[in-house]
Amino acid sequence: MASPPLFTAISTSARQLHVLLRCIAFSPRAEVQITRSGIRFSVEEARVLQGLTFLDKVLFSTYQLKVDDEQDTIPTFSISIVALLETLQIFGISDSSSSSRNPNGGFSSSYGNAFNAPSLALAGTCRITYQEAGAPLTITIQEGSVTTTCEMNTYEVHGEYHDDGGIPLDRERLCLKAIMRSTWLHDAINELSGTNPSALVLNASNRTAPYFSFEGEGGPFGDSTVDFLPETKNEPTPSGLRGRKQPLVAENFVVAPPSGTHGRVRQRYKFEMIKRAGRAMALASKVSLRQDQQGVLSLQFMIDLGDGAATMGGGRRGDVDGNIGAPPTPGSVAFVDFRFVPLVGDEDDSASEVESGDGLHADDDFEALN
Incomplete structure (x- = not known):
């Protein structure tokens, strides 16, 4: 038997x-x-x-x-x-x-x-x-x-990654953390695709403009930029953010470089690699964006498996630890994570330029893929 x-x-x-x-x-x-x-x-x-x-x-x-x-x-x-x-x-x-x-x-x-x-x-x-x-x-x-x-x-399986079983993201040495609606990221990547760039430049600061932007570089039709503004004529910056601005599209936005450094977070990635996450971007309700001091970028997408109710407004659902809004119903959402190694070689690409800022908060991101 x-x-x-x-x-x-x-x-x-x-x-x-x-x-x-x-x-x-x-x-x-x-x-x-x-x-x-x-x-x-x-x-x-x-x-x-x-x-x-x-x-x-x-x-x-x-x-x-x-x-x-x-x-x-x-x-x-x-x-x-x-x-x-x-x-x-x-x-x-x-x-x-x-x-x-x-x-x-x-x-x-x-x-x-x-x-x-x-x-x-x-x-x-x-x-x-x-x-x-x-x-x-x-x-x-x-x-x-x-x-x-x-x-x-x-x-x-022959040969394995080290750390947590994947491209290592150093959670203890993050220089950028942001949570935003995934459709904003998806639309930005689609907009930059029009110039057929070879590299995507992530540019962020919590002190000086541009505060958060994506740049498409190296395309045959020139470079392009999508800049997420911290304020508009109709939507002033909330008073709680004076002196420490964040894009209106972001729920959480933290730039936290190593001590003793100055500048801004700026890192380049191969554009075609970023586009591999396009399907998850289109389906997800939220995305948690994290970058460590080595330049490794993590895009973790929260995908609603029901009727799309996990939105940014009322009735907002959260991650498995309940850190964002109310905890989701078991099985109602799932998480897909992409990790990218940065482009290196040129002088400006060898490391992230970072700017002095506030410390990180451990409850700002999704942690579902452990």
Whole structure:
């Protein structure tokens, strides 16, 4: 008699899994780590870009992992994320694009045509089974009386990142932290795309203008800049921010350089790498932007899995620790994290220029992908 599988999980919505995984499908392979609290998928490109998403166990109606009491995970393996996405959409999952998203992020409850009907978007029940280490990962999709089973080869992972399992972000030495509506970031990147730049320059200060801007450099049609102003004629800067200004688009904005330095935070990144996060930008309701003193940039997106209610106004939801607004309903939101290594080589690119400012506050950012 066959032994029970090492891991089994059942989801009633293959669409949720498909949407989250497609956000990081910029490379053919994904590393998979199954833990007691959920499944972590990691995709990287040339060791300078990494995308991570965490499928929390609350997304599944059944979640069983058979490991020893002293173990919290099973050996990491890799699979073809392309094959996984093809399997999840076997019954015709509708594509959630920026044209159908809620203006504040998340999924729109309206459907543009008959082929986007809710019954197709849900795509039935998804069962994930992993019999033992080294065995294929089995995906079973059931819609009514029709069942499709796919066995995907798993591969041994050679070489691993250090630190927390990804491109290292030094949370103790952050020089920039900001939380803003994701659509503002998405629109800014789209605006800069018009000049086809080769590099994106992140420019920030809490003392002198420009306080927060993105610049597109090296394009054949010239350079361009999107500047998020701290005040307008109709919306004066709040009195609490006098002497320490922040963009109106940001909920939280902190520039905190090392002691004894002066200047501003200014760092360059390959523009094509930033665009890899475009799908997550379009779907998310909020984004937490962090940059450490080595120039590593983290964009962590909060994606609403319901009707797009996680907006910046009333009824605001927060991260898993309840640091931003009220805590979200379990399974109502998910987080996708992108990390970028900066461009180096030129004199201005070798390190971040930073400016003296206020200290960091540990409760300003999402921390869902630990």
